[in-house]
Amino acid sequence: xxxxxxxxxxxxxxxxxxxxxxxxxxxxxxxxxxxxxxxxxxxxxxxxxxxxxxxxxxxxxxxxxxxxxxxxxxxxxxxxxxxxxxxxxxxxxxxxxxxxxxxxxxxxxxxxxxxxxxxxxxxxxxxxxxxxxxxxxxxxxxxxxxxxxxxxxxxxxxxxxxxxxxxxxxxxxxxxxxxxxxxxxxxxxxxxxxxxxxxxxxxxxxxxxxxxxxxxxxxxxxxxxxxxxxxxxxxxxxxxxxxxxxxxxxxxxxxxxxxxxxxxxxxxxxxxxxxxxxxxxxxxxxxxxxxxxxxxxxxxxxxxxxxxxxxxxxxxxxxxxxxxxxxxxxxxxxxxxxxxxxxxxxxxxxxxxxxxxxxxxxxxxxxxxxxxxxxxxxxxxxxxxxxxxxxxxxxxxxxxxxxxxxxxxxxxxxxxxxxxxxxxxxxxxxxxxxxxxxxxxxxxxxxxxxxxxxxxxxxxxxxxxxxxxxxxxxxxxxxxxxxxxxxxxxxxxxxxxxxxxxxxxxxxxxxxxxxxxxxxxxxxxxxxxxxxxxxxxxxxxxxxxxxxxxxxxxxxxxxxx
Amino acid sequence: xxxxxxxxxxxxxxxxxxxxxxxxxxxxxxxxxxxxxxxxxxxxxxxxxxxxxxxxxxxxxxxxxxxxxxxxxxxxxxxxxxxxxxxxxxxxxxxxxxxxxxxxxxxxxxxxxxx
Numbered sequence: 182x183x184x185x186x187x188x189x190x191x192x193x194x195x196x197x198x199x200x201x202x203x204x205x206x207x208x209x210x211x212x213x214x215x216x217x218x219x220x221x222x223x224x225x226x227x228x229x230x231x232x233x234x235x236x237x238x239x240x241x242x243x244x245x246x247x248x249x250x251x252x253x254x255x256x257x258x259x260x261x262x263x264x265x266x267x268x269x270x271x272x273x274x275x276x277x278x279x280x281x282x283x284x285x286x287x288x289x290x291x292x293x294x295x296x297x298x299x300x301x302x303x304x305x306x307x308x309x310x311x312x313x314x315x316x317x318x319x320x321x322x323x324x325x326x327x328x329x330x331x332x333x334x335x336x337x338x339x340x341x342x343x344x345x346x347x348x349x350x351x352x353x354x355x356x357x358x359x360x361x362x363x364x365x366x367x368x369x370x371x372x373x374x375x376x377x378x379x380x381x382x383x384x385x386x387x388x389x390x391x392x393x394x395x396x397x398x399x400x401x402x403x404x405x406x407x408x409x410x411x412x413x414x415x416x417x418x419x420x421x422x423x424x425x426x427x428x429x430x431x432x433x434x435x436x437x438x439x440x441x442x443x444x445x446x447x448x449x450x451x452x453x454x455x456x457x458x459x460x461x462x463x464x465x466x467x468x469x470x471x472x473x474x475x476x477x478x479x480x481x482x483x484x485x486x487x488x489x490x491x492x493x494x495x496x497x498x499x500x501x502x503x504x505x506x507x508x509x510x511x512x513x514x515x516x517x518x519x520x521x522x523x524x525x526x527x528x529x530x531x532x533x534x535x536x537x538x539x540x541x542x543x544x545x546x547x548x549x550x551x552x553x554x555x556x557x558x559x560x561x562x563x564x565x566x567x568x569x570x571x572x573x574x575x576x577x578x579x580x581x582x583x584x585x586x587x588x589x590x591x592x593x594x595x596x597x598x599x600x601x602x603x604x605x606x607x608x609x610x611x612x613x614x615x616x617x618x619x620x621x622x623x624x625x626x627x628x629x630x631x632x633x634x635x636x637x638x639x640x641x642x643x644x645x646x647x648x649x650x651x652x653x654x655x656x657x658x659x660x661x662x663x664x665x666x667x668x669x670x671x672x673x674x675x676x677x678x679x680x681x682x683x684x685x686x687x688x689x690x691x692x693x694x695x696x697x698x699x700x701x702x703x704x705x706x707x708x709x710x711x712x713x714x715x716x717x718x719x720x721x722x723x724x725x726x727x728x729x730x731x732x733x734x735x736x737x738x739x740x741x742x
Numbered sequence: 743x744x745x746x747x748x749x750x751x752x753x754x755x756x757x758x759x760x761x762x763x764x765x766x767x768x769x770x771x772x773x774x775x776x777x778x779x780x781x782x783x784x785x786x787x788x789x790x791x792x793x794x795x796x797x798x799x800x801x802x803x804x805x806x807x808x809x810x811x812x813x814x815x816x817x818x819x820x821x822x823x824x825x826x827x828x829x830x831x832x833x834x835x836x837x838x839x840x841x842x843x844x845x846x847x848x849x850x851x852x853x854x855x856x857x
Contacts, residue, residue: 217808218766224811238812240835241846242768271845286845288767538841609831610839618830620841670751670829 188485189255191324191561191573193338195303196483203300206307210234211293218290233313235306236292239613243287245295246309251319251337251361252280252564256551259562261302263547269295274547275611276532276540278604278655279358280318280564281309285611313351314344314425317359320368321565325527325573327519331363331380331388335481336417339472342480343418350425354432355440357425358397360566369566370682372396372405373658375442376424388414388477394424395446395454398652402688403443406451408458414477416462419470423462431457487559487574491524498578499526509584511633512595517580526577530570530587531594531602535631536624539605540568549590557583566655567604569597599636600644600709601627604655608648608665609672615648617665617672622646625702630709639709642722645680658682660722661705662689674701678708678734679726687723690731693739704738711737749814758794758817759786759825760801761835762810770835770847771810772825773801779810783836784853786825788818826854 188194195203210230217227231237235246247262254262262282266274269291270284277283287295299305308315317337324332340359344350350357360369363380371377377393390412396405412420424442431449433439446454503510518527530550533539542550550570554562557579558572565571570592575583587593596602603626606612608619623646630636645659649666656662662677673695680689696704711734716725726734752758760773771779772786780786789797794815801813816832818825827833836854838846846852 220808224805238763238768240831241770241838242763290766610834610841615831618834618840620839624841672830 188483189257189561190485190487190559191253191334191563192255192258192303192484193250193334193480194483194485200300200303203303203305204297206234206305207293207296207300210296214289214293229311231289231292232310233307234292234296235309236287236289237310237613239285239611240609241286241611243289243292244611245284245287245292245306246277247282247284247299247304247306248309248316249280249282249304249564250341251317251323251334252321252566253323253334254562254564255302256554256560256562258302258304259547259551259554261298261304263544263551265295265298266544266547272545273541273543275538275607276542276564276568276570278566278568278606278653279309279316280321280566281316282564283607285607307345311351312353312355312357314340314347314353314357314359317341317344317361318369318374318566319360320362320364321529321563321569321571322368322518322527322573323363323563325518325520325525326364327521328366329364329521330382333361333363333378333380334484335477336378336380336388336390336414337361338480338484339417339477340421343421349429353425353429354434355437355442357428357442365684367682367684367686370655370658370686372684372686373398373402373655373682374405375428376421377405383411383413390414390417392420394458395443396686397441397443398655398657399441400438400650400652401441401443401447402652402657403447404686404688405443406446406454408455415472415474416467416470417472419465419467420458420462422465422470423458426461427454427457485559487561489522489525489574491522491576492578493524495524495576495578499580502581506581508595509581511637512584512593513580515595515599516593516597520574522574524577526575526580527571527573528575528580528583529565529597530572530592531596532569532592533596533602533627534591534594535601536628537591538620539603539623542570546590546592549586550592553583553586567602569602595633596636598641598643600630600639600642601636602643603627604643604645604659606647606653608646608654612648612653614651615665616650616667617648617674619646619648619654619663619665622663622665622674622698622701625698626705629702629706639713640721642709643682644705655682656680657688658686659689660726661708663701663705664695666695668695671697673697676701676704676708678731679723681723692731693735707738708734749816752791752794752815752817754791756791756817756820757788758791758797758815759783759788760794760797760813761786761816761832762801762804762813765808765811772836773797779804782847782852783825783827788825789815791817824853 393405647654677689
């Protein structure tokens with residue numbers, strides 16, 4: 182497929198000044214590592230510097246978290262990630278719930294070389310750690326989805342440029358997470374972010390935003406409050422400044438566990454918090470922070486656009502293939518998403534094979550996906566916050582050939598949004614903070630429900646797993662959430678039911694006492710049995726749960742034990 | 743539960759070893775007799791819990807010398823004749839990820855395995 186410009190499709194095209202900045206940043210880190218190894222910097226002095234470059238110390242080695250702004254990658258960038266996995270790591274990477282990628286076996290002395298290699302392709306590890314505005318996440322179908330009203334990547338990039346190295350927001354009370362969507366169907370969990378933005382057109386066609394604030398997961402899950410039903414585009418940055426300034430001024434710095442914006446919103450109350458934001462907003466010089474259409478268009482112009490030229494018979498060709506091949510039809514049914522352009526479709530490449538490790542991709546797979554992206558989707562790949570990968574712009578008459586290529590790579594599992602499409606943090610197998618292993622229980626569940634007909638019968642159902650209360654696996658926002666806990670050195674798992682990360686956001690409620698792994702998997706099976714026995718036709722799990730109540734599910738599940 | 747609490751749970755009468763991560767590459771290492779750091783837990787020097795705090799303090803000199811970082815003690819399971827940590831976390835550190843037996847010390851025939 183051809184692209185209609187020299188700019189990369191789907192990602193912001195960096196200019197020489199941007200690339201020079203990344204090279205300078207890599208050189209700075211090279212010097213910082215040298216000073217650490219020579220003893221000029223102590224670990225206390227060095228740790229904040231390495232974290233500002235995404236370098237953590239985890240269980241087995243250093244872990245490098247590389248930023249993937251709003252989850253979009255070019256084929257060249259994915260090939261570079263594959264190279265890093267192969268040369269500097271152990272041949273694989275882990276895609277995260279913030280649309281980033283982590284490498285688990287990094288050597289400190291090689292980290293500067295990796296940053297230099299990333300800079301060559303316009304990548305970095307900035308804003309992937311520390312108390313700053315973290316990588317801004319967005320809709321994996323941005324710019325492609327049939328139901329999209331505004332392409333959120335343009336404003337995600339504006340927010341990225343506004344927030345990177347912002348002097349006021351480099352040392353916030355705690356980390357700060359944005360998500361932005363341009364579709365009425367919330368695919369970004371906007372209400373579970375410090376700031377969630379839903380871009381939409383107004384009556385006159387001008388862009389504005391619905392603004393949520395104070396949402397989050399972690400040890401104190403909270404659904405964000407709606408601060409504005411409509412924020413005009415030109416006031417976006419001024420209003421974001423106002424929220425961040427209130428947080429910076431009033432957010433707690435004395436207690437790590439009470440430092441997030443959600444705690445401030447709860448402490449002040451919705452109205453008092455909103456009053457402070459509006460007062461700050463009133464005081465801000467609007468012209469200085471005005472986001473005019475000229476700026477928006479200049480940013481938009483740096484995004485390459487896909488060349489959408491499907492033949493008229495592309496849909497008919499897809500229909501023919503689906504009729505002839507039931508396995509292909511099943512995959513299209515589960516793993517595709519409607520495209521805005523006639524003859525095109527978006528597809529989800531599942532990183533959740535039966536019994537696999539959710540979110541992991543090998544260097545071989547990454548290289549192959551880069552090739553397929555160039556051949557079938559304008560050279561662009563998206564990372565989802567549900568730990569899968571997406572090709573956004575595939576011609577419908579070419580989808581069968583793509584599917585045939587994905588199968589041998591282990592990337593054609595037809596399970597998107599089904600019970601085995603499990604979101605899972607690295608857990609105790611890798612993470613220094615974890616209390617329990619999250620991957621093995623995800624594998625047991627995946628194996629238990631591997632029958633695709635059973636998965637289809639159950640229907641859309643989300644299981645999310647976190648290895649500790651920090652909730653990187655977003656367990657509170659799933660139909661079935663699993664939280665690993667430590668009981669005197671033993672791994673136990675606490676189950677929650679009824680969570681949802683979409684526009685009807687809900688926090689999952691604890692089902693009962695924490696259980697050992699094998700019992701937890703059995704209890705989940707009984708939860709599913711109960712759902713299948715008691716649901717009415719086409720009723721989602723969450724609706725059945727709400728209709729019957731938490732007590733009903735608890736009694737049904739534990740009585741059968 | 744904080745890492746400090748988790749890393750310092752010890753019972754009287756049991757034994758512990760000293761661990762850290764190597765500065766240059768982050769590799770998990772164990773303090774061995776003679777004051778060197780080994781990648782194989784099997785050769786770690788075993789201390790009675792009554793003297794482990796002293797051993798940890800002594801090992802911090804290697805942090806100052808930029809050999810390792812994050813020195814702490816790891817209690818051993820008395821049911822095993824060779825050094826096997828009590829906690830799953832430390833068994834995973836000693837062996838490698840339980841979900842990737844091809845990686846870590848377990849891939850080189852380590853004596854400790856995650857459960």
